[in-house]
Amino acid sequence: MKLILLGAPGAGKGTVAKQLTQLDGSVQISTGDILRGAVQAGTELGKQAEAYMKAGDLVPDELIMGIMEKRLQEPDCARGFLLDGFPRTIPQAEQLTELLNKLGIKLDMAVNIDVPRDVILDRLTTRRTCSNAACQAIYNVKSNPPKQEGICDKCGSPVVQREDETEEAISHRLETYNEKTAPLIGFYDKAGLLVTVNATSSEAVIDAIKAKLNR
Ligand code: AMP
Numbered sequence: 001m002k003l004i005l006l007g008a009p010g011a012g013k014g015t016v017a018k019q020l021t022q023l024d025g026s027v028q029i030s031t032g033d034i035l036r037g038a039v040q041a042g043t044e045l046g047k048q049a050e051a052y053m054k055a056g057d058l059v060p061d062e063l064i065m066g067i068m069e070k071r072l073q074e075p076d077c078a079r080g081f082l083l084d085g086f087p088r089t090i091p092q093a094e095q096l097t098e099l100l101n102k103l104g105i106k107l108d109m110a111v112n113i114d115v116p117r118d119v120i121l122d123r124l125t126t127r128r129t130c131s132n133a134a135c136q137a138i139y140n141v142k143s144n145p146p147k148q149e150g151i152c153d154k155c156g157s158p159v160v161q162r163e164d165e166t167e168e169a170i171s172h173r174l175e176t177y178n179e180k181t182a183p184l185i186g187f188y189d190k191a192g193l194l195v196t197v198n199a200t201s202s203e204a205v206i207d208a209i210k211a212k213l214n215r
Contacts, residue, residue, distance in 0.1 A: 001026050001213060002105065004083045004193075006184055007113035008177045009170070010120040010127065014138055015202045016113065017082040020209065026080030029071055030136075031064055031088075036162075037133035056164050056172035058180060061091050069099060088181045093188075110188035111209055112196040117174075119200055124170045132157035 001024060005013040017028040035053060038046035045067070049059045068086060071077070087093040100107065123140065130137040130152040137154050139146050146153050164173065188194040197208040 001080045001082070001209075002107050003081075003209070004087070004107060004110040004188070005085075005113065006110055006181070006188070007115065008117075008120055008181075009173045010124040011113040011115045012123075012200075012202050012205065013084045013113060016205050016209075017084040018138075019202055019206055020082050023210075024080060026082055027076050028082045028084055029068075029077075029086070030084040031067060031086040032084075033133075033136050034067055034071070035059060036136065040133045054163055054169070056169035056176065058088055058176060061089055061095070064088070064092060065095050065099075068096070072099065072103065072105070087184060090180075090183055090187060093184050097191075107193055108213060109195045109209075110184075110191075110193045111205070112185050112188075112194060113205055114196055114198045115200055120174070121170070124165055125167065127162070127165060128159045129162050130155060130157050131160045 001020070003020070003026075005017055007013050014028075014030060014032075017030065020026060021028050035046070035049045039050045039053065040046070045063065048063060052059045064086065072081070087096050126141045126143075128139045128141060128146075130139075132152065132155050135152060135155045135157060137152055137159075138144075139152075139159055146159050150159050151157075152159050163169070185194065185196075195208070195212050197205050199205045199208065
């Protein structure tokens with residue numbers, strides 16, 4: 001399947017994407033994970049992105065498009081992909097349309113995961129993430145804690161609160177979402193690709209996606 005996952009930070013895009021990869025071998029492509037990996041590795045990309053990310057601002061479109069142009073041409077994308085956290089602005093969406101046309105790739109749909117703001121705020125403040133850049137498993141101190149406190153079940157690395165998940169950065173990220181990313185809902189609606197799912201559980205979102213894909 002070839003999907004875009006839209007939704008505010010904390011809507012569950014990452015969790016849904018990880019579960020969808022199990023269905024047909026499609027790969028999850030999370031620009032946030034790629035950028036955090038680059039920051040941790042201290043690469044040139046990481047150095048350019050770090051300050052924006054820490055403040056809860058978007059990284060410039062040119063950097064993101066550079067990453068995605070390469071990533072979408074890697075062989076593992078042939079089986080399908082789940083775009084998680086990309087596109088995030090109208091210019092990114094327009095450039096993605098051009099890129100996919102150039103590569104002869106057709107999207108199945110853009111899924112807007114619509115979750116109430118109070119749920120989002122609660123999730124983001126209680127979310128914890130594996131600090132290992134190659135893992136980045138997601139936990140929640142209330143609803144899905146690691147078996148051993150502070151240690152990732154999957155790889156044994158420390159599980160931490162992301163630097164951009166302080167209350168201040170979260171509220172800035174949500175403002176940025178409303179201003180820059182929410183307009184993509186209209187963009188994909190016009191393109192005839194939009195499916196909106198109002199659901200707070202990842203299982204319900206996945207069932208809705210499967211029903212739309214007729215699987
Ligand atoms: P995420 O893990 O998707 O919440 O992304 C974390 C941070 O990475 C965001 O707050 C942005 O600073 C940056 N980022 C991730 N994806 C994008 C994107 N498509 N465009 C611009 N910045 C991004």
